[in-house]
Amino acid sequence: MMFNKNKIKKQKDPIWIHIILIISVFLVCFPLVFTIIKSTQSLVEVTTPSLKIGTSFFSNIKHIWIDYHMHTYMLNSLSYAFIITLGKVVLSLFAANALVFYQFRFKKFIFAFIIITLMFPIEILILGLFEVVSNAPASSFSEFILWILNPMELLFAPTKYGFGIGDTKIAIIIPFLASATGVFLFRQQFLSIPISICDAAKMDGVNSFQFLFRILVPMSIHTIGALTLIQFVYIWDQYIWPRIIIQHDSAQVIQVGLNAIQSAGDSIQWNLVMAGAFVTIIPPLVIFALLYNSFMKGYALSSNK
């Protein structure tokens, strides 16, 4: 499809390319095929080398869905991924809107301030973040004010007060809401918008909110798609932070729940583990399939300088 315009005479495909690609496809896809087949087998079949489709698929799924709380984890992970992705998109749109369409002081500084956070993913902050999120808040307002007005305590002592939201769903959502990647992508995209459109909008007298939602968002739909894809998968994959901050099954994410199937009891029930792995991969696969074309187009836009 990318050479559809060229007029060079067609050569025969070199066979080695096909060989390399077929081997690669086999290596890349086999583990997934294996997972799917094994998730259909019974406990007895699963540890044999047999690669025949079994009949236990629904009983395996039913088992993990109810006994291993996969339905809870699935709902939790889905809602986390959707809420955070939506939050990231909206917040990044706001920030990029200000960075591109407004003149104000410290613009470069604020942009750098946002981009530097790419070097500090949540994982590296678990110790500090754990205390900020889960320490109990100040017991009274005056205590809080005294603390916040004392720079030594506020900045240079171990965390005294936090939000007291450890082990809650909010603890997973809030720290992820901002996105340096998102701000960067939207900024790139907004900068590529022809000045004439901006001027026309201004002459029509649209206010900044209307400009953002009526003009920018429709123009950025593929960038939004690309960002949604990247962030949804990113949030779906989260593991260490939920493992530390969430203790109750009712708020846990699916990745940690999947590991729990493997850790339960003395001998591992691989049929259930494989069923769990299969179920866990479906939502990001759906999102990927839905947004892949959007991603390709969004990429084209953002790399147009």
Place this chain on the structure above:
Amino acid sequence: MNQNKNAIFKAKVIPYLYLLPTSLVLIIFIYYPALKTFVLAFYRSNFILGTRKFIGLENFKNLFTGALAPGFIQTCFQTLAFAFFVVILGLSISMLLAVLTSEKIKGAKYYRLLLIWPFALSPAVASTVFSFLFNPEVGLVNTILQAVFNIKPGWLTNPYLAFFVAVFAAVWKNLGYNIVFYIAAFQNISKDPLEAAEIDGASRFSKFIHIIFPLLSPTSFFLLFTNITYSLFDSFAIIDVLTKGGPMGQPPFMDNVGMTTTLMYKIFLDGFGGSSNMGFAAAETFILMIIVMIITMFQFGIVGKKVNYDV
């Protein structure tokens, strides 16, 4: 590029209001915890007992001298080795596959489809599947090896094999992501030089070296950064599910901690496990941050200059 070309609105307060939510989240949940992690490194803080005591540089001293030092130093070494292999293998394999599937060959579309789906894989799923495939007793790999060659390698118990099983799980997981970016980049680069080269009768190899590789370099540069952070941080789940940091190397080499213990995993163990000292773990975090900064600076300073932005 003129930064202000599109700056059509002039308002005193509104731009700050737009920036407020993002800034607040970043300050409270990124910058403040980063500062607090740094502060914690100067304390002995047992998470179980809830104690905190200022001890100056003792945690840092313990990283490099005394009984606990060899384990830390070995961990640093293997973390870098792990990152090196994951990044090099991940980028070269995915670039090769992306370029090959972009050739005008039969079925290119289907090859692409079958190679990019790992985009949806998570580290936990990838390592769960690998831990079954490579299980020494019931795993398919050993069942086949035993039937054909009558050997039964301890994939997850031999330190070197376990290290590379973890590397390959990490590479497999990230393959889709890398290939997707390379394919997207390939679709957007100018085809003129390639066509010219083809008319000149350039070989595939020389086209790749002289034209494709330089044209893909901005994407490689971007992927280098994301893959480094991925291998240093997100690989936590792979280690936690697959090996729990073990197994240890054969004495006298690499025998201070498990060979798949990465810094991220050790931070977790020292901070929240055993007889915890969160301060010690914070000191380790600080070292990891410095490693990330050095790599980033190196990348932008040296590699960055060679990147071909002339697209």
Place this chain on the structure above:
Amino acid sequence: MKKIVIALLMLSLSFTAIFAQGSSETTKSTVQENTPIEITFWHIFGDARGQWIEDRVQEFNNMQDKYHVTQENKGSYRDTLQASLLAYRQGSAPTLVHIAEAGSQVAYDSGIFKPISEIGAFDTSDYIEPVLNYYTINGKVNSIPFNSSSPVLYINTDMLVQAGYDRDWTPNTFSDVIESLEKAQAAGITDAKYTDGIHAWFFEELVAEQGGYMYNNGNGRDSRATEALLGGEAGLRVAQFYKDLSDKGLLAWTGKVEDWGGSDNIFTNEKAMYHMTSTGDINVISEGAKGKFDLNVGMLPIASGTKRNGTVIGGGSIWLTKGHTQEEMEGARDFILYMTNTDNMVSWHKLSGYYPVRKSSVEKLDSEGWFGSDSLQTVAFNQLLDTIPNKATAGALGGTVYDHRTYIEEALVKIINGEDVETAMNEAIVLTNAKIKEYNANF
């Protein structure tokens, strides 16, 4: 691409349709149970033993409507303790936590638990002495014993007979073990090996059998431990046992430490003649051996020339976290007392092989003829009852038990891989001492 999307969507929809029933059930139950006091119980059992707990929870919930108990499996002992401490710091601690003997000091020091005897008197006279003693710290009963066990030696007697021994012979010393394995090997049974999960708990038990201490200050029982001994001479003898087994090619292991399931599999797949593991695995192993080979159980082997002291009581007890109303704590205690009552401990013992921790349960089992002369449980039980009460068999107390276990396991792996016994054990001691120093500096 579109077809795939639709197919995947259909698939996920079908899940929802199939299990809509399951999830609606859960929503209904949360609505109904708004009034009773919620009690949460975190434990480590995921298999049939987890189901047994769930059944007791259901019974208790059906018996009364003042409390509503929920149980969650939190993985290993380490994970469960970690999760509870994390949850407590976050203000969402479970009411009841299942903690292993090794976590006792840490749990005690953490200050997040309330000694169970402080919320009102309850009858402790029915508990077996050695079990209750372990969980009594500073004269107070801290927690309610639940699953108590000690390791025993499981024997594949078919192999033993082929090696020329009587079916009911059991090895008494380390050298008996090695000698009988060598004879079996000589008789052509190449799978005649020794296996265990390479868990430092076994190491500790073999040290206690010889009367050795893991820590100074009376094994950490007189006052807070300040130095690691890791068994001293006794520890070296145990390490030497592993070295001899490994050097002679008589050790089978999965290559993974703390591998309970893996070592069980080695044994039940007839890849080992001896297997040391918890009495709590007695039923798993009998099931696995059924139809394959004859099983016997022997006491732990001891080092030649040492006196048998007995074993440390291992396993878990149930702790109560602080910060609940008196009513909730009483309800929590009543639930645990219900779960561990005479009849339930009988069924628990039959299901799992863990010791019935109540005297009345033992009597009941006895009157049923459970402890017949050929019963596998009898050996384990006698091993416990014959234990000489002293500080070695009381078990080590220390905040660094989980650390020293890691280091001992690392040392054993090194020894199996060819490292010299003394060097490896010294390294473990040095590392544990560094951790003890760190830990004690908190006080």
